[in-house]
Amino acid sequence: MDGQRLTTSPIERTDLTSVIDAAPYDRVTVLGMGSWGTALAMVAASAGREVRLWGRRAELAEAITETRVNADYLPDVPLHDNIAAYSDLADALAGTEAVLIVTPSRTLRDLCANIRPHLPDGVPLALCCKGIERGSGYLLSHVVEEELPGHPVGALSGPTFARETALGHPTAATVAFRFSYNDHLRPSESPAARLAVTMSSAAFRPYMSDDPVGVEIGGAVKNVIAIACGMMTGAGFAENTRAALITRGIDEMKFLAEKLGGRRETVTGLSGAGDLTLTCSSTTSRNMSLGVQLGKGIPRQSCFDGKPVVVEGEVNAVSVVDLARRARVSMPICEAVHAVLYEGADLEQTFSDLWARPIESEPRTLDIALTHPANSRDT
Structure with a gap:
């Protein structure tokens, strides 16, 4: 092309968004x-x-x-x-x-x-x-x-x-x-x-x-959801369960982010759904790994072969749930993880109760809830 750079290619943007130059920090x-x-x-x-x-x-x-x-x-x-x-x-x-x-x-x-x-x-x-x-x-x-x-x-x-x-x-x-x-x-x-x-x-x-608020909420909450996915994986459940937790976990992220001034669409991007999917997909993640070990019945002090491994989601479970309660945002998956980690709740019963909560609508704008047949209590 006589040394001239092509201005478009099959993978470049062709809409009206202008491409500008920015100076890096050296x-x-x-x-x-x-x-x-x-x-x-x-x-x-x-x-x-x-x-x-x-x-x-x-x-x-x-x-x-x-x-x-x-x-x-x-x-x-x-x-x-x-x-x-x-x-x-x-x-x-x-x-x-x-x-x-x-x-x-x-x-x-x-x-x-x-x-x-x-x-x-x-x-x-x-x-x-x-x-x-x-x-x-x-x-x-x-x-x-x-x-x-x-x-x-x-x-x-x-x-x-x-x-x-x-x-x-x-x-x-x-x-x-x-x-x-x-x-x-x-x-x-x-x-x-x-x-x-x-x-x-x-x-x-x-x-x-x-939208740093949306990005930060995604980063904090995903660690807690990853522990939940690990717990269910360790307890013997399979991909259906993990997919449900990831999807509903994104929903919890969205409502907390929106309540604090962030945007829902940010949570569906790399820093929310992307990070959550990765963290919940591999025991390379310490959060997922901790959950798997707890789901198998390994006492917390014996996880990671007894080494003092810092797991951010374990810390985040306290602060995320506390913030959600202050903001009056329902985050049942995070609440379940908090209950197991800090309230002495039985893991299997806690997640059984999570699944037996009143049947909600998707999206939440359809404001209806039904008693779940597996649980006569309206929790």
Whole structure:
């Protein structure tokens, strides 16, 4: 074609949406040296960015520097040359242009206080951890906005197993930030656009969103639903049951997101339905794995061979149910998981009761409920 690039192809958009250019963030800091933090560092580095990967443990940072492998979390993934490991926050954040936060949700508020003195003005912060703060009921973005005012706060989430992402398997995710008036006028300068371009590569494909609330709700609730799917799988039930839990779990996500100002359609995207489907499909997910073990009757203290494995859905079960109760949103699957984990409820009876609840309508706009023949009680 005489050196000219074709403007369309069978897989390019042909509607009226304009294609614009956005400038990437060249220097990115990833806070969290676990498997997902390391995978995201690999994504950014593979996209050509200078990446600083921070973790609390100095010995792990030193080992990564020497061996170019994170042996504790992704031992079979050689790290990109663009990644440098740090255990000092000041060094990791000096001159950074964007920050990805990948530490456990329960430590987020303390982390914000620790990074405050070292964070350059106005740097966007993307939450790559998932959950709701226990006690306050805050979404994680609200925690960051409260602790670090003056910074755009968003989320990066999607159906992403860390190892597959780090190895460069084709992966898609959502990058979500609220759009200001100026962002709508100049979308190429918005944090969502710039971070999406920053992380884009031949293998990693981000999609932009202006609904971080919907993205965060999807990320927090899916962990709890995954435990439910695991419980039923471990108890001997099959694919029909899992498909029902996934579908009705999406419904629970939708109503909580909508109640808190998010959009239902966000929950049907990558960060909701996509992430939920992946997490509920494999014991590679710690949430699914925990549920399977509990469903088989293994005591919680003996799960994962007795190792102290952090399972986000176990933490989220408390905060999600608490938030749903405050918001007066019915989330029976999450309530069932909470009952088994924290109220001493019998697993088989709890899920039997879940199935015997009054027969509801789909969609809920058909406001009818019928007593289920398997249960004469109107629960």
